[in-house]
Amino acid sequence: MYIIGFVALGLIAIAIYFFIIRPLTPLLLLKLKLGDKAILMFNPINGFIGLLMNSIKKNHDAMETIYAALRRNPNAKVILSNLIYKPCIILTGSEYIRDSFQEHHNFEKMNPFQIKSYMQKGLVFSEGERWKRQRNLLGSAFTFDKLKSRIPMMNQVVEDIALKDSKENLNEFISRMTGEIVIKSFFGELAQGFKLEGKDAQIALIELTGSMSQIQFENPFVFIKSLIFKERMWDIFPSQKEKDIVRRVDNVKMKVKEMILKRIEQLRQNPIQDKDKMVFLDLYVTEYLSQQSQQKEQLIDIEEIIHQFTTLFFVGTDTTATAIGTCLYYLAQYPEIQSEILEEVQEVIGQNEIKEEHLNKLVKINALIQEVLRLKNPSYSTIFRIVKNDTQLQEIKLKKGWALIQMQNASHKQEKYFDKATEFNYKRWLNKQKQVKNDNGYIYIPFGAGPRNCIGQHMAMMESKIIIALLVRKYKIILNPEVQQQIRFGIKFLYILEPDNCLLFEKRI
Ligand code: HEM
Numbered sequence: 001m002y003i004i005g006f007v008a009l010g011l012i013a014i015a016i017y018f019f020i021i022r023p024l025t026p027l028l029l030l031k032l033k034l035g036d037k038a039i040l041m042f043n044p045i046n047g048f049i050g051l052l053m054n055s056i057k058k059n060h061d062a063m064e065t066i067y068a069a070l071r072r073n074p075n076a077k078v079i080l081s082n083l084i085y086k087p088c089i090i091l092t093g094s095e096y097i098r099d100s101f102q103e104h105h106n107f108e109k110m111n112p113f114q115i116k117s118y119m120q121k122g123l124v125f126s127e128g129e130r131w132k133r134q135r136n137l138l139g140s141a142f143t144f145d146k147l148k149s150r151i152p153m154m155n156q157v158v159e160d161i162a163l164k165d166s167k168e169n170l171n172e173f174i175s176r177m178t179g180e181i182v183i184k185s186f187f188g189e190l191a192q193g194f195k196l197e198g199k200d201a202q203i204a205l206i207e208l209t210g211s212m213s214q215i216q217f218e219n220p221f222v223f224i225k226s227l228i229f230k231e232r233m234w235d236i237f238p239s240q241k242e243k244d245i246v247r248r249v250d251n252v253k254m255k256v257k258e259m260i261l262k263r264i265e266q267l268r269q270n271p272i273q274d275k276d277k278m279v280f281l282d283l284y285v286t287e288y289l290s291q292q293s294q295q296k297e298q299l300i301d302i303e304e305i306i307h308q309f310t311t312l313f314f315v316g317t318d319t320t321a322t323a324i325g326t327c328l329y330y331l332a333q334y335p336e337i338q339s340e341i342l343e344e345v346q347e348v349i350g351q352n353e354i355k356e357e358h359l360n361k362l363v364k365i366n367a368l369i370q371e372v373l374r375l376k377n378p379s380y381s382t383i384f385r386i387v388k389n390d391t392q393l394q395e396i397k398l399k400k401g402w403a404l405i406q407m408q409n410a411s412h413k414q415e416k417y418f419d420k421a422t423e424f425n426y427k428r429w430l431n432k433q434k435q436v437k438n439d440n441g442y443i444y445i446p447f448g449a450g451p452r453n454c455i456g457q458h459m460a461m462m463e464s465k466i467i468i469a470l471l472v473r474k475y476k477i478i479l480n481p482e483v484q485q486q487i488r489f490g491i492k493f494l495y496i497l498e499p500d501n502c503l504l505f506e507k508r509i
Contacts, residue, residue: 052065088405093394101450102450141280150459150462170325171318178320196251209318316459344363348362374409374444406448480503
């Protein structure tokens with residue numbers, strides 16, 4: 001009996017040391033050193049994710065607890081918290097964020113899915129020379145000049161999907177469009193009839209990404225497994241759900257590989273000379289073939305091309321869809337703004353298709369998107385990082401293995417930087433002068449900044465404008481009265497409007 005008691009006490013002592021004393025001690029020392037530059041938000045075991053979840057319960061908004069703390073202490077530059085058993089340093093001061101963006105090689109991105117061989121070789125998770133080579137190759141395809149050839153395709157996707165979709169689930173509806181746009185931008189003609197699991201490919205891919213993130217948020221055991229075992233987590237006591245995810249991933253990779261091999265054969269026979277006509281895959285395949293023909297070192301392999309597709313789909317679909325969904329929510333909440341936006345659409349494009357020359361004239365839609373990215377950026381922080389080696393960041397000595405979160409939107413709700421900072425006022429962006437006060441270039445950076453900023457930002461802005469303009473012209477958007485009281489900004493990997501059926505689309509006559 002005594003022995004069991006001692007063992008139980010021993011285990012409790014170990015747990016207290018591992019989950020509380022070990023992460024909390026360095027945080028307390030940092031708090032002592034930094035004074036009011038730091039806010040301590042230690043949350044045993046549940047850590048930073050627990051803070052967000054509690055904030056949803058308390059404020060109906062995952063970020064509000066953190067933003068309110070920053071407003072109470074405008075001198076704060078960092079929040080000291082934890083990711084389960086690891087100290088977690090959340091950067092909120094723009095100078096700290098700037099330095100961490102510039103010194104990006106000191107921090108490794110935590111792959112949120114940890115699935116073996118899925119996105120690791122793509123642009124988001126690559127590092128060093130591989131990342132530089134990919135950024136150069138893809139950078140040229142993401143300029144406005146290159147993207148503008150996709151405008152007719154974007155118009156077509158919205159027309160087709162808006163007609164077919166039931167529009168009962170906001171995020172699914174919009175991500176069907178943004179997902180289709182990524183797929184067509186990547187594969188071009190080859191995407192025709194692309195199916196996975198017997199469904200349109202973008203639907204199967206959205207469901208797969210959803211299942212991968214849901215399983216970690218819903219099941220703490222899976223989240224802990226991912227922190228400890230990383231990619232090996234899927235082999236350790238996998239549940240039926242986990243096995244199914246791995247099977248679906250293998251299936252996606254197989255189908256994507258078939259399409260890539262087909263394109264390699266097509267371009268081997270008939271190379272494309274005009275770079276403007278190339279979709280993302282063509283750029284890759286042309287480079288792949290030129291390395292072979294010039295007998296250069298074969299840097300690109302098929303696996304990398306597969307990972308690049310899954311990467312661009314993952315980062316390009318839900319982010320943009322969520323931002324667009326939130327824009328539509330504000331239009332439903334403020335019908336007078338919806339009328340102003342509709343008026344602009346009618347003046348600029350009338351009943352025509354949207355063309356390149358219209359985009360710069362949609363200034364109100366542009367302002368609406370900027371205001372949404374200020375207050376409710378789906379990308380509430382960058383991807384979580386792990387400190388690679390002990391390193392100095394401003395006056396903080398970061399230790400190897402600590403977690404780091406760059407909260408690039410932290411200045412967005414502070415009076416120091418924006419007048420009436422917590423108010424939704426899209427018109428602030430129509431005034432060309434001094435929208436951001438005390439700007440050092442790192443205050444309003446919804447797409448991140450520095451060498452690893454968002455490569456897809458022009459594409460995101462372009463498709464958001466097109467989708468919003470065409471939907472507002474076609475539908476009156478209203479709040480669903482049945483769920484109006486339950487509307488909140490939660491977390492589903494991204495910072496997202498819930499519930500899914502919060503908006504109704506009434507056809508305009
Ligand atoms: C509203 C929509 C979007 C937002 C708010 C957004 C935001 C961001 C942010 C904050 C980062 C930095 C992430 C980090 O450092 O951890 C990022 C990186 C990235 N984004 Fe976006 N993004 C959006 C849309 C897109 C689209 C449409 C694409 C492409 C199809 C895209 C492709 C990428 C890529 C490839 C990176 C990694 C770049 C690198 O590491 O060099 N994003 N995005």
